[in-house]
Amino acid sequence: MDKCVMIALGGNAIKQPDERGTVEEQMRNVAVACRQIAEIAKQGYKIVITHGNGPQVGNLAIQQEQAQDIVPPQPLVVLGSMTQGQIGYMMQQSLRNLLGEDSWEVVTVVTQVLVDRDDPDFVDPNKPVGPFYTEEEAKKIGEENGWTVKHVRPSGDRQWRRVVPSPIPLGIVEGKAIKKMVDAGMIVIASGGGGIPVIINDDGGLEGVDAVIDKDRAGSVLAKEVDAEIFLVLTDVDCAKLDYGKPDERPVERMTPAEAWKYSEEGHFLPGSMGPKVEACTRFVEDGGERAIITSLAKAVDALKGEAGTTISQN
Ligand code: ADP
Ligand code: MG
Numbered sequence: 001m002d003k004c005v006m007i008a009l010g011g012n013a014i015k016q017p018d019e020r021g022t023v024e025e026q027m028r029n030v031a032v033a034c035r036q037i038a039e040i041a042k043q044g045y046k047i048v049i050t051h052g053n054g055p056q057v058g059n060l061a062i063q064q065e066q067a068q069d070i071v072p073p074q075p076l077v078v079l080g081s082m083t084q085g086q087i088g089y090m091m092q093q094s095l096r097n098l099l100g101e102d103s104w105e106v107v108t109v110v111t112q113v114l115v116d117r118d119d120p121d122f123v124d125p126n127k128p129v130g131p132f133y134t135e136e137e138a139k140k141i142g143e144e145n146g147w148t149v150k151h152v153r154p155s156g157d158r159q160w161r162r163v164v165p166s167p168i169p170l171g172i173v174e175g176k177a178i179k180k181m182v183d184a185g186m187i188v189i190a191s192g193g194g195g196i197p198v199i200i201n202d203d204g205g206l207e208g209v210d211a212v213i214d215k216d217r218a219g220s221v222l223a224k225e226v227d228a229e230i231f232l233v234l235t236d237v238d239c240a241k242l243d244y245g246k247p248d249e250r251p252v253e254r255m256t257p258a259e260a261w262k263y264s265e266e267g268h269f270l271p272g273s274m275g276p277k278v279e280a281c282t283r284f285v286e287d288g289g290e291r292a293i294i295t296s297l298a299k300a301v302d303a304l305k306g307e308a309g310t311t312i313s314q315n
Contacts, residue, residue, distance in 0.1 A: 002044045002045060002046050003045055003046070003229040003230060003290075004045065004046040004047070004048065004182060004226060004227065004228040004229055004230070005040060005045045005046070005047055005048075005228060005229070005230045005231075005232050005304070006048045006050070006219060006220075006222060006223035006226065006228040006230070006231045006232065007037060007040070007047060007048070007049045007050070007232045007234060007300075008050050008051070008215060008216050008219040008231070008232070008233045008234065008280075009033055009049065009050070009051040009052065009234050009297075010052055010233075010234055010235040010236060010297075011052035011053075011054050011055060012029075012235075012236045013029060013030070013032075013033040013051065013052075013234065013297055014026055014029050014030055014033070014051065014052070014053075014055070014056070014087060014090075015029065015055040015056070016029065021055055021056070021059050026056075026090060027090055027094070030087070030090040030091055030094050031094045031097075031098075032297070033091075033234075033297055034091060034094040034095050034098055035098060036234075036297055036298075036300045036301060037049065037095065037187075037300075038095060038098040038099050039300075039301050040300065040301065040304060041095075041099060041104070041187060042099075043301075043304075045230075045304075046182055046183075046185065046228075047182075047187045047188075048178065048182055048187075048188050048189075048190060048222065048223070048226055048228060049091065049187070049188070049189045049190070050189070050190060050191045050192060050194075050215055050218065050219045050222060051087055051091070051189070051192050051193070051215065052193060052194075052215050053080065053083040053084070053087060053192055053193030053194075053215075054129075054193075056083040056086060056087065056193075057076070057079050057080060057083055057129065057130075057193065058129070058130055058131065060079045060082060060083065061076070061079060061129065061130035061131065062130070062131050064079070065130075065131070065141075075208075075210055076129065076164065076210040076211075076212075077196055077197065077208035077209060077210055077211075078208075080192075080193050080195075080196050080197075080212075081110055081196050083192060083193055084108065084110050084111065084192035084193060084196070085108070085110065087189075087192055088108025088110075088189045088192065089108070091106070091108070091189050092106045092107070092108055092189065095187060104187060105185070105186040105187070106186065106187045106188075106189070107181060107186055107187075107188055107189070108188075108189040108190070108192075109174050109177065109178055109181070109188060109189070109190040110174075110196070111172060111173070111174050111178070111190045111191040111192070111195045111196065111222075112172075112173035112174065112195060112196045112197075112198045112206060112208075113169045113170075113171070113172055113173065113191060113194065113195030113196065113197055113198065113213050113218050113221070114169070114170045114171045114172075114173060114198055114199070114200070114206075115167035115168065115169060115170060115197050115198070115199060115209070115211065115213065116167065116168070116170060116199070117199040117200070117201075117209075119165065119167035119168060121165035121166050121167045121168075121211070122165045122167065122209075122211075125148050125163045125164050125165040125166075125211075126150070126163055126165075126166065127163060127164050127165065127166040127211075127212045128150070128152045128161040128162070128163050129161070129162055129163070129164050129212060130161065130162050131158075131161070132152075132153075132156070132158035132159070132160065132161055133149070133158050133160045133161065134157065134158055134159075134160065135151070135159070135160055137158075137160070138160030138161070138162075139160075141162075142162070147162045148162070148163050148164070149161065149162055149163065150163045164210055164211050164212055165209075165211040165212075166211065166212050166213065166214055167197060167211055167213065168217065169194070169195065169213050169214075169217055169218040169221045170221075171221065171225070172190075172191060172195065172218070172221060172222050172225050173198065173206065174190070175222065175225035175226070176225075178190050178222070178225070178226055179225060179226045179227070182226050190222060191215070191218045191219065191222050192215075193212070193213075193215060194212060194213030194214055194215040194217070194218040195213050195218045196208060197209050197210075197211040197212070197213050214276045214280070216233055216276050216277045216279075216280040216281075217276055217279070217280045219231065219233070219280060220280035220281065220283055220284040220289075220292075223284055223289060224284065224287050224288075224289065228289065229289065229290040229291075230289070230290060230291055230292070230293065230304070231280070231281055231284045231289055231291075231292040231293070232292075232293050232295075232300065232303070232304065233277050233280070233281060233292065233293065233294045233295075234295065234296065234297045234300055235277065235294065235295075235296060236296060237274075237296060238251075238295055238296045238298075238299050238308060238309065239251045239252060239253070239294060239295060239308070239309050239310040240252050240268075240269060240274055240277070240278060240294050240310040241268070242263060242268045243268065244268060244269070244270065244274070251310070252310045253310065253311065254310070254311050254312075254313070255310065255311075255312055256312070256313070256314060256315070257282045257285050257286050257312065257314070260278055260281070260282040260312055261282065263278075264278055264279065264282075274294075277294055278294070278312070280292075281293075281294060281312045282312055285312050285313055285314060290313065291311055291312065291313035292311070292312045292313070293309045293310065293311050293312075294309055294310045294312075295308055295309025295310065296309075
C-alpha cells in the first residue's frame, strides 16, 4: 500500500507578502507549489492537500465592505467557503496541467470543520482578519456589524483590526467522504483556510460561525481522519529553530513529541506561526501518525526522504 501524505501549504505558497494578489500572481505561485506536489505524487504517495487563505479572505473582506451599498455583504464564514473554491480551482487546474489527464483525478472538497460552541476563544477572540482601520473607523465598523475590534499593532496610521475566535478543530464533517476519495487514489484538496467553522446549534444541526481555524491544526485532524502516515507542513522556512532570531539560533533536525513539548514550553516556537505548526505535528505523531515534517516548499521532496526539514517522530 502506498503511504498517504497530508500536505499543509503556507500562505506564501499562494500570495507572497509583497504582491497585490492578482490572478496572474496567484496562478504563478500555485504552479510553483504544485510542481513540488506533482513530484511527490509521481513517487507513488497518496496525497491530501490543505492550504492557508488569509490574504484571499482579507481581499474579499475589503470587497464586501466597499460594495456594501450595491451588493449585500457576505459573512466571514461564507468568504471562507468562497476561497476554498477559488484556491481549489487554481490547484486542480495547475496539477492537471502538470500531471496530465490520464491517471490522476484531482478534486476539491468544500470542507466544514466542527468546533465547540463553548470553546473559550468565543469569549476572548484574538485572531485578526480583514483590513486595518484607525481607532475611530474600527469602533464605528465594529458597532455597525457587531464585530469585536482590537488594537493589533503598535505603529502606523491604522493600528486596529477586526478579531475573531480561533477555536480548536474537533472533527472534519466531510472526513469520511474525503477518505473514500483518497483511498480511491484521488488527490484531494480539502479544509482550505482551516475549514469552514461550524458548531452544533440548539436544533442539533450544523451552523456556520464567524471564526478562523488554524490551518495546521485542522490539517492534523484531517490527516488522522484519512489515516495519513505523514503530515508535511510546508512554510517559508527550511526547518524549525531553537532560539529563533537570537545569535545562537540553531536548526532542529529531529525531535520526539516529548522534546517538542519541552521546546514549546521553553518558548522557542512563536505563537501564531511556528507554535501551532509544532503543536499540530506533535499531536499527529502522538495520535499514531508515523512522522510529521516542517520544511519549506523548495525542500519538500528532500524532506520526505529525511534529508531536510524538522522531523517529529517517536524515535
Ligand atoms: P504559514 O503561512 O506557512 O503558516 P507562518 O508565518 O504562520 O507561515 O509561520 C512561519 C514563520 O514562523 C516563519 O516565517 C518564521 O518567521 C516563524 N517562526 C517562529 N518561530 C520560529 C522558529 N522557532 N523557527 C523557525 N521559524 C519560526
Ligand atoms: Mg500560519
